[in-house]
Structures are given as C-alpha cells and as structure tokens.
Amino acid sequence: MVRTFTRRSAMAGAGVLATAALVLSACGSDDSNDGDAGGGDSAAQGFDPNEEVTLNFTWWGNDDRAERYNQLIEAFNEEYPNITINGTFTDFPAYWEKRQTEAAGGGLPDVWQFSDSYLRQYGESDLLLDLGPYDEHIDFSAFDDGLLQTGQLEGTQYSLPTGYSAWAVFQNDDLLTELGVEPYEGGTDHATYVDWMADVTDAGDGSVYGGSDYTQRIQGLEIILRQQGKNLYTEDGQLGFTEDELRDYWNSTADVRDGVTVPQSQLEEIMPISGFGGNLTASEMSWSNFIGGYLADSGASSITIAAPPTENPDAKDLYRQAGLQMAISKSTEHPEAAALFLDFVVNSEQAGEIFGTTLGFPASSTKLAGATLEGPDAQVADYLDSVADRIGDAPPVPVDGYGSLEQTFWDLGKAIGLGAISVDDAVRDFFDEASVVLG
Amino acid sequence: MSDLAATATDTRPAADTPPRAPRRPRRKHVTTAVWIVCLVVFTAVVLYPLVWMGFASFKPNHEFGSNSGLLPDDATIDNYVKVLEGVAGIPLSRFFLNSLILAVGSVIGIVISASMAAYAFARIAFRGRGLFFTVMIATLLLPFHVLIIPQYMIYRNLGLVDTFVPLLAGKFLATEAFFVFLMVQFIRNLPRDLDEAARIDGCGHPRIYVMITLPLIKPALITSSIFAFIWSWNDFLGPLLYLNSPEKYPLPLALRIFNDQTSVSDYGATIAVSVLALLPVLLFFMIFQRFLVEGVATQGLKG
Numbered sequence: 001m002v003r004t005f006t007r008r009s010a011m012a013g014a015g016v017l018a019t020a021a022l023v024l025s026a027c028g029s030d031d032s033n034d035g036d037a038g039g040g041d042s043a044a045q046g047f048d049p050n051e052e053v054t055l056n057f058t059w060w061g062n063d064d065r066a067e068r069y070n071q072l073i074e075a076f077n078e079e080y081p082n083i084t085i086n087g088t089f090t091d092f093p094a095y096w097e098k099r100q101t102e103a104a105g106g107g108l109p110d111v112w113q114f115s116d117s118y119l120r121q122y123g124e125s126d127l128l129l130d131l132g133p134y135d136e137h138i139d140f141s142a143f144d145d146g147l148l149q150t151g152q153l154e155g156t157q158y159s160l161p162t163g164y165s166a167w168a169v170f171q172n173d174d175l176l177t178e179l180g181v182e183p184y185e186g187g188t189d190h191a192t193y194v195d196w197m198a199d200v201t202d203a204g205d206g207s208v209y210g211g212s213d214y215t216q217r218i219q220g221l222e223i224i225l226r227q228q229g230k231n232l233y234t235e236d237g238q239l240g241f242t243e244d245e246l247r248d249y250w251n252s253t254a255d256v257r258d259g260v261t262v263p264q265s266q267l268e269e270i271m272p273i274s275g276f277g278g279n280l281t282a283s284e285m286s287w288s289n290f291i292g293g294y295l296a297d298s299g300a301s302s303i304t305i306a307a308p309p310t311e312n313p314d315a316k317d318l319y320r321q322a323g324l325q326m327a328i329s330k331s332t333e334h335p336e337a338a339a340l341f342l343d344f345v346v347n348s349e350q351a352g353e354i355f356g357t358t359l360g361f362p363a364s365s366t367k368l369a370g371a372t373l374e375g376p377d378a379q380v381a382d383y384l385d386s387v388a389d390r391i392g393d394a395p396p397v398p399v400d401g402y403g404s405l406e407q408t409f410w411d412l413g414k415a416i417g418l419g420a421i422s423v424d425d426a427v428r429d430f431f432d433e434a435s436v437v438l439g
Numbered sequence: 440m441s442d443l444a445a446t447a448t449d450t451r452p453a454a455d456t457p458p459r460a461p462r463r464p465r466r467k468h469v470t471t472a473v474w475i476v477c478l479v480v481f482t483a484v485v486l487y488p489l490v491w492m493g494f495a496s497f498k499p500n501h502e503f504g505s506n507s508g509l510l511p512d513d514a515t516i517d518n519y520v521k522v523l524e525g526v527a528g529i530p531l532s533r534f535f536l537n538s539l540i541l542a543v544g545s546v547i548g549i550v551i552s553a554s555m556a557a558y559a560f561a562r563i564a565f566r567g568r569g570l571f572f573t574v575m576i577a578t579l580l581l582p583f584h585v586l587i588i589p590q591y592m593i594y595r596n597l598g599l600v601d602t603f604v605p606l607l608a609g610k611f612l613a614t615e616a617f618f619v620f621l622m623v624q625f626i627r628n629l630p631r632d633l634d635e636a637a638r639i640d641g642c643g644h645p646r647i648y649v650m651i652t653l654p655l656i657k658p659a660l661i662t663s664s665i666f667a668f669i670w671s672w673n674d675f676l677g678p679l680l681y682l683n684s685p686e687k688y689p690l691p692l693a694l695r696i697f698n699d700q701t702s703v704s705d706y707g708a709t710i711a712v713s714v715l716a717l718l719p720v721l722l723f724f725m726i727f728q729r730f731l732v733e734g735v736a737t738q739g740l741k742g
Contacts (some may be wrong), residue, residue, distance in 0.1 A: 280505075
C-alpha cells in the first residue's frame with residue numbers, strides 16, 4: 001500500500017519512468033558509444049566463431065511462445081554449441097517497463113524481440129545496434145525492400161521483422177451458418193458491407209450482430225487516407241489528416257451505430273475479449289495474425305478472412321504491418337554472435353518450422369520456406385495472396401507515442417459508441433492529445 | 440443547563456405517549472435483523488468477484504466472452520491441469536517456492552531490522568536523532584519511481600541483478616520506513632521504567648532490546664509481518680526489474696504469462712493460477728488475522 005511495488009503503481013509510474021529513462025539514457029549512451037566504437041571494430045576483425053559466448057535474449061508472449069523459443073534455442077545450439085542463450089520472457093506491458101529501466105540503468109539484453117512502434121524511441125536514443133555492418137552474419141537478401149524498411153530509421157537498419165500481417169475482415173462461419181446468412185465477399189464499398197452487417201443483425205434478432213463499429217479503430221481511417229495517397233502521419237512525424245477528415249470519418253457510421261453494429265455497452269461487459277471473440281458479432285476487422293486468438297476466444301470451428309471494404313479497389317490502401325521485429329542492443333559485448341542468433345530467429349527454416357505464423361506471417365523467404373502452412377496459417381497465406389494487388393508501401397516509421405495515440409483513438413471511438421461524448425468533442429479531444437504527444 | 444432542558448423536553452411527551460418499555464426488546468430484534476441482512480447483502484456484493492473467480496476457473500477458455508454469469512456452462516478442470524504443468528518446462532511449484540522465499544525473507548528481514556532501528560530511534564539518545572528520524576519519515580514521501588533507476592544501477596554495478604538480493608537487501612537494512620515508524624511509535628508508548636529497571640540489573644542496550652522491548656512489541660511485529668508478507672507476495676515491479684531468469688520468477692510474473700494480449704490469451708489458465716496464487720495469502724491471513732486485529736487494537740489504545 002505505502003511502499004510496495006504494486007502493479008497499479010507500476011502502471012502509474014510507467015509515464016514517469018519513460019521520461020526519466022529517456023533523459024538518463026541520453027547521458028548513458030555516451031559511454032556505451034565510446035566503448036563500442038573501439039570494441040566493435042576490433043571484435044569484427046578478431047571474431048572467433050568457436051569462442052564460448054553467453055547471450056541474453058528476451059521476448060514478450062505467452063507460455064506457448066516460450067515453449068517455441070526454447071525449441072528454437074535448442075535448434076540453434078545444435079549449430080552453434082558454443083553460444084549459450086539465456087532466454088527470458090514477460091508479458092507485453094511489463095516487457096517495456098523493464099526495457100525502459102534497463103535502457104536508463106544499463107543492462108539491456110543482447111538480442112530482444114522488438115516492436116516497430118518503439119523504433120523511433122530506441123533508435124534515436126542510440127540504444128540499438130546498426131545491423132548493416134553485420135551482413136556477413138545476417139542474410140538481408142531474404143527480405144524484400146518493403147519489409148526491410150519496416151526496421152529502418154533514416155536509412156539505418158536497426159531491426160528485422162519476424163513476420164507481418166495485413167488488415168482484414170474476420171467472419172465467424174458457425175454463426176453465419178446458424179443464421180443462414182452468406183459470408184461477406186470482401187473488397188466491396190463500405191455501404192455494401194454495412195448492408196451485409198444489417199442483414200446479419202436482423203437475422204440475429206438481438207443475440208448476434210453483424211459487426212462492431214469499424215470507425216473505432218484508427219486503421220479504418222488509415223485505409224481511407226491511403227486510398228487518397230495519404231498516411232496517418234507524415235515523414236516528419238506529424239498527423240496526416242485534418243479535424244474535418246476525422247469528423248467525417250466518425251460521422252460516417254452514425255446511422256450504423258444505431259441498430260446495426262453491436263451496442264458498445266455489451267462490448268464493455270466482455271472486455272478484454274472483443275465482440276467477435278465473444279460470439280456477439282459475426283464479423284470484425286483486425287490484423288490477419290489475430291486469427292489464432294479469435295479461434296481460441298470464440299471457440300468457432302472455422303473463421304473466414306475477407307478483404308476490408310474500399311471505395312477504390314485499385315488503390316494500394318493495405319500494407320504489410322511488420323510490428324514484431326528483432327533487434328540487438330548497441331551495448332552488446334558480442335555483436336557477431338548476437339547477429340548470428342538474430343539471423344537464426346528471423347531467417348532460419350527451423351524458425352519457420354517451429355513458429356509457423358505465430359510471430360506474424362514469415363517475412364523472410366527462407367523462414368517461409370521452412371514453415372508448413374496448414375489450417376488457419378494457410379488461410380492467412382491465401383488471404384495475403386488475394387489482396388497482393390492492394391498492398392502498397394509501408395507507412396513511415398510510427399511517430400514516437402503512436403501507441404498511445406492509437407489507444408486514445410480507440411477509447412474515443414468507444415466513448416462515441418456509448419453516447420458519452422459527441423463526435424465534435426471527440427475530434428477536439430483527439431487533436432488536443434495529439435498536440436501534446438507529438439509536441 | 441443542558442440537564443434542565445433535557446428533563447423539560449422529556450417530561451412533556453412522556454405524559455401523552457403510552458409507556459414504551461415492553462416494546463423495546465422486539466424493536467431491538469428487528470433492528471438487529473435488518474442490520475444482519477444489510478451486512479450479508481453488502482458482504483455478498485463485496486465477495487462476488489472472488490466467488491466469480493472461483494467458479495470462472497472451471498470455465499473453458501472460449502466461454503469467457505460468451506458467458507459472463509457465475510456458473511460455467513461446461514465445467515472443466517483443464518485450466519488447473521494446464522497451469523500445474525507450468526510454463527516452458529518450469530513447474531508451477533517453482534514459482535510458488537520463489538514467492539515463498541521472497542515473502543518469508545521479507546518478513547524475517549523486516550522484523551529484525553525495523554525493530555532494531557525503531558529501538559534506536561525510540562530509546563537511544565544519539566546525536567542527530569531528530570534529524571535522522573525526519574529524514575527517514577521523508578523517505579516515505581519519496582515516490583518509489585524516482586528510485587527505480589538509481590537503485591537498478593547500483594545493483595547492476597554490484598552484479599546482483601537476477602538474484603534475490605536486490606529484493607531482500609532493503610528489507611534487512613530497515614529501509615521500509617513505514618514499519619520502522621510503526622514500531623517507533625509502539626516502543627515510545629512502553630513505560631521507560633521497565634528499561635530502567637533492567638539497566639539497574641545490569642542490562643545494556645542489546646539485552647534490553649532482546650529481553651524487554653521485543654516481547655512487548657509483539658503486536659507490532661505481527662502486524663508488520665502480515666503486511667510484509669502480503670506486500671511481498673503481491674509485489675510485481677520489483678521482481679520484474681531485478682529478475683531475468685524465468686526459473687527465478689515469483690507468482691505475479693508467472694501469472695501474466697498466461698494472458699498475452701498480443702497473441703493468444705488463456706483466460707481460463709489466468710484465472711486458475713490466480714486462484715492458486717490467492718490461497719497462501721488467504722491462509723496466512725486467516726491464521727494471523729486475530730493477531731492483526733489484536734495488534735491494531737493495542738496500537739489504537741496506546742497511540
């Protein structure tokens with residue numbers, strides 16, 4: 001209560017911690033710079049592939065992922081018995097709290113699972129190793145340029161994606177069969193999708209709805225912007241849309257919220273499970289790699305993936321979101337060994353075999369070659385194939401604080417759904433928040 | 440004057456109303472019954488989440504979205520089976536053991552160090568006592584988050600990260616000002632005559648501390664032990680920052696592995712492991728509860 005490190009105080013302190021971490025890491029990185037400039041060069045020349053080395057490796061994820069990583073480390077040790085990997089893991093929010101402290105206090109792990117939304121923060125603070133010089137140990141050619149760019153900051157390759165996903169419409173086949181409604185075909189205009197949702201809601205008669213209000217998610221706006229050749233944020237880290245565009249977007253589903261999509265109050269009851277996971281809605285839009293989670297949450301026997309609605313089918317409005325990456329700390333004492341291990345995680349056929357698509361659809365062609373795509377994995381592969389024409393360049397590296405803006409957007413969307421806030425007020429709140437976050 | 444007014448107002452209605460005496464016991468019964476009903480209802484409301492958790496631990500994972508009611512539609516013990524297998528080859532008992540080592544270590548450390556520090560502050564007139572006491576109280580006002588990074592750096596430079604030392608060292612060095620303060624106040628209320636009598640009999644400070652003070656502050660020691668145990672058992676951020684190897688994780692860290700929002704969350708397993716994690720604290724509290732109340736009550740009298 002007074003002096004313990006409770007979880008609540010941990011969360012409350014995360015903000016303070018983040019600021020402190022950045023301030024302190026700025027001081028700390030000078031030392032590590034000096035150390036590495038000398039150490040890195042000499043090590044590159046004097047790298048002994050048989051030297052006994054221990055690397056710290058960490059990731060976030062559940063028990064299933066932990067078992068897979070343990071298998072991968074075993075497979076790696078068959079090839080490199082001299083490199084010992086100490087694997088550790090926590091859940092996602094705790095993971096970043098711990099990294100913030102380590103960034104400030106020293107002691108970042110050698111190799112770690114990374115997220116593109118933190119690329120600016122850690123890349124600009126000079127905490128990540130530039131992977132470029134280690135091309136002897138890391139095979140960059142297995143990635144196409146678009147995917148390589150997801151780990152680049154101003155031309156420097158700080159991380160490599162383990163996999164990617166694309167925005168999609170998920171449908172619960174069991175519910176649709178039960179209600180006797182044909183699945184949504186995908187890729188139509190928004191009006192057709194809304195009509196389809198209305199049909200499901202009518203057939204569901206109050207117990208099942210066609211979908212949830214898709215304007216709650218910032219990705220829906222992103223697709224509309226990309227159809228006009230814009231992005232959520234610009235290269236120089238500013239918002240890529242105006243208040244009017246956001247107002248129109250949220251107003252576009254005003255009628256849909258009234259009786260077609262699932263009432264927000266019902267969704268609040270089953271948090272943190274989504275309406276789709278809780279079998280309240282027959283469809284939901286999300287990233288294609290959510291299929292596993294959706295199958296587990298809903299208990300559905302099968303789920304269909306369709307392309308998101310669009311007003312302009314020729315536009316390159318979708319993109320490969322490569323959120324899950326691998327990075328090496330600049331402070332590592334064994335950059336070559338770390339690079340070898342990173343290469344094994346992102347590129348090896350064994351990684352493909354062990355992980356399948358659980359770290360996203362394999363981004364590296366060699367890892368993909370090792371993966372057996374069955375069931376839901378094959379569905380994701382087919383889906384990605386089917387929307388290949390709509391996939392364009394990845395957006396610029398997310399702005400610092402993008403994660404919190406995305407969450408604010410979602411929270412405001414939910415508040416609109418609950419009738420707790422008007423669209424005009426929500427637009428104002430979002431831009432107020434954005435001006436604070438983006439500075 | 441007030442007596443006069445009271446009698447004046449009392450006498451007047453007494454003349455009109457019939458005597459109340461025979462009704463009184465029944466009204467008391469009714470009041471008691473209403474009270475009990477109210478209390479039971481309130482207790483039920485307060486306990487509902489706990490009861491819900493107990494029942495929910497038997498729900499299969501996919502039922503968590505569709506069935507928010509109390510009883511599982513399709514009860515199963517799979518959640519417990521899965522949880523007992525542990526995480527990534529580490530059995531659940533390992534996490535329990537780690538939690539227990541940390542909790543018991545904290546209790547021992549705090550009981551010894553805080554009581555010694557408290558004895559010094561309360562009974563020894565050393566130079567700067569007032570200043571040091573103020574400084575110690577001031578550390579209570581310091582937000583923990585200010586200390587995280589410097590503390591982490593110290594332990595890292597000492598090579599003590601990924602051991603239990605950072606989590607226990609502070610407890611053995613009386614850095615928990617709350618407990619020191621609690622005991623200081625307790626000792627201050629003990630009659631000094633006892634100390635002086637012991638001194639006449641030839642006791643120095645160590646002996647007075649062991650023979651006189653410690654037995655007399657038992658209620659404060661028990662209160663502190665209970666809080667120290669529960670706080671350590673529930674501590675999340677400390678182990679998160681200082682422990683790296685999964686086989687050293689205590690329960691609060693292990694618990695969250697089952698619930699990963701970025702891939703597949705196993706809500707059933709999360710709830711099942713939460714129930715298991717709750718049991719020791721519940722047991723500890725039930726056993727020591729009467730001492731806790733006793734301790735608080737005695738403190739209330741003395742303070």
